[in-house]
Amino acid sequence: MIVAVYRRPELTLEEFESYWRDTHGPLAAIYGRVLGMKRYVQSYGIDAPEIQAFARSRGWVEPPEALAEVWWESRDAMEAAFDTPEGREASRILAEDEAKFCDMTRMSAFLSYENVVFSDF
Numbered sequence: 019m020i021v022a023v024y025r026r027p028e029l030t031l032e033e034f035e036s037y038w039r040d041t042h043g044p045l046a047a048i049y050g051r052v053l054g055m056k057r058y059v060q061s062y063g064i065d066a067p068e069i070q071a072f073a074r075s076r077g078w079v080e081p082p083e084a085l086a087e088v089w090w091e092s093r094d095a096m097e098a099a100f101d102t103p104e105g106r107e108a109s110r111i112l113a114e115d116e117a118k119f120c121d122m123t124r125m126s127a128f129l130s131y132e133n134v135v136f137s138d139f
Contacts, residue, residue: 019086019130020085020127020128021127022082023082023084023086023125025119026119027121031083037118037119038060041115049109050088050108050112053096054098055088057088057089058089061084061085061086
């Protein structure tokens with residue numbers, strides 16, 4: 019799952035990143051495992067004028083402040099974990115905390131699969 023993460027407008031970028039990393043991150047480590055997550059990554063945006071110019075030249079919209087990437091063993095495993103009392107409670111706790119630092123009116127998420135076209139790694 020890929021989540022586009024936007025900060026609450028009253029928070030500075032530093033406050034947003036600090037809360038997400040230092041408060042929400044540890045919660046995600048606990049409750050994400052209850053939800054069967056196998057991996058959770060927070061990716062923060064970097065000020066990169068050359069990328070901003072590239073995006074503007076293509077007519078792209080402003081990006082989110084960050085992305086979250088979440089892995090499960092399978093889609094079935096994800097669905098099963100969310101469909102338990104413990105999973106529903108874990109999801110509730112995480113959502114309640116997300117509302118403290120995220121602009122919930124702008125957030126979006128989607129399930130994805132990788133199609134590696136090439137990789138030099």
